[in-house]
Amino acid sequence: MGLTHEHVRELLDYFPDTGEFRWKKIPHPATGMQRRHNTMRAGKIAGGKHNAVGCIVRIEGRYYPAGRLAFFWMTGRWPRSMIRHRNFNASDNRWDNLVEATPSxxxxxxxxxxxxxxxxxxxxxxxxxxxxxxxxxxxxxxxxxxxxxxxxxxxxxxxxxxxxxxxxxxxxxxxxxxxxx
Structure with missing residues (x-):
C-alpha cells in the first residue's frame, strides 16, 4: 500500500512559506508514548539535498522528492506528472514556487x-x-x-x-x- 495523505500529515509538518518539512512527534498507537525512533528527530528538518532532484525526504525506507511531497501534502493527491520549480531552483520547495507540469x-x-x-x-x-x-x-x-x-x-x-x-x-x-x- 502506498503512502497516504493522512500518514504524511501525521509524520511531517510542511511550511509553505519556506518549503521546509519538519518531523513531528508521533505517539505510539498502543501506549500513547512517543515512538522512540522519532523522538530524536521531532522538530528537525526532514530530508536532505540530492544533486539530481534538489531535496529528498526518506519516509519508511522510500525516497520522495520534496517538491512532489509538498504537492501531495498541500493537495491530498500526487502530481499527475511532474513538478516544475518556477525559479529553476530544485531545492526551493516553497508552495508558490511549485507548479504541476507535463514533460512538454x-x-x-x-x-x-x-x-x-x-x-x-x-x-x-x-x-x-x-x-x-x-x-x-x-x-x-x-x-x-x-x-x-x-x-x-x-x-x-x-x-x-x-x-x-x-x-x-x-x-x-x-x-x-x-x-x-
Whole structure:
C-alpha cells in the first residue's frame, strides 16, 4: 500500500512559506508514548539535498522528492506528472514556487543549453558563420522562425514566439526590462 495523505500529515509538518518539512512527534498507537525512533528527530528538518532532484525526504525506507511531497501534502493527491520549480531552483520547495507540469511544459520552460554556438535559447549560428537562425520546438517538432544578421535579434524573435505559444511558462532570453536573464 502506498503512502497516504493522512500518514504524511501525521509524520511531517510542511511550511509553505519556506518549503521546509519538519518531523513531528508521533505517539505510539498502543501506549500513547512517543515512538522512540522519532523522538530524536521531532522538530528537525526532514530530508536532505540530492544533486539530481534538489531535496529528498526518506519516509519508511522510500525516497520522495520534496517538491512532489509538498504537492501531495498541500493537495491530498500526487502530481499527475511532474513538478516544475518556477525559479529553476530544485531545492526551493516553497508552495508558490511549485507548479504541476507535463514533460512538454518542463522542456519549454527550460533554460538554454550552452552546448551550441549561441548563448541564447532557440538560436544558433549557421554553418557559414554569418547568419543567426532562430527556431522553436512545439509539441516535439522544430519550427523555423527566421534568419537574422545578429544573435540578439534572433533571440528577440525567439522570445516573441515563445511568449505567443507558451505564455507565462516560457523561458525568455530577455526579461521585460530587455536584458538577458
Amino acid at each position: 511544459q518542463i522542456s519549454r520552460a527550460a533554460r538554454p543549453h550552452h552546448d551550441g554556438s549561441s548563448r541564447f535559447k532557440g538560436v544558433y549560428l549557421r554553418k557559414n558563420g554569418y547568419i543567426w537562425t532562430s527556431q522553436i520546438t512545439l509539441n516535439g517538432e522544430v519550427h523555423f522562425i527566421g534568419n537574422f544578421p545578429d544573435e540578439e535579434t534572433a533571440a528577440r524573435a525567439y522570445d516573441v514566439e515563445a511568449r505567443k505559444h507558451f505564455g507565462e511558462d516560457a523561458f525568455l532570453n530577455f526579461g521585460d526590462e530587455g536584458s538577458a536573464q
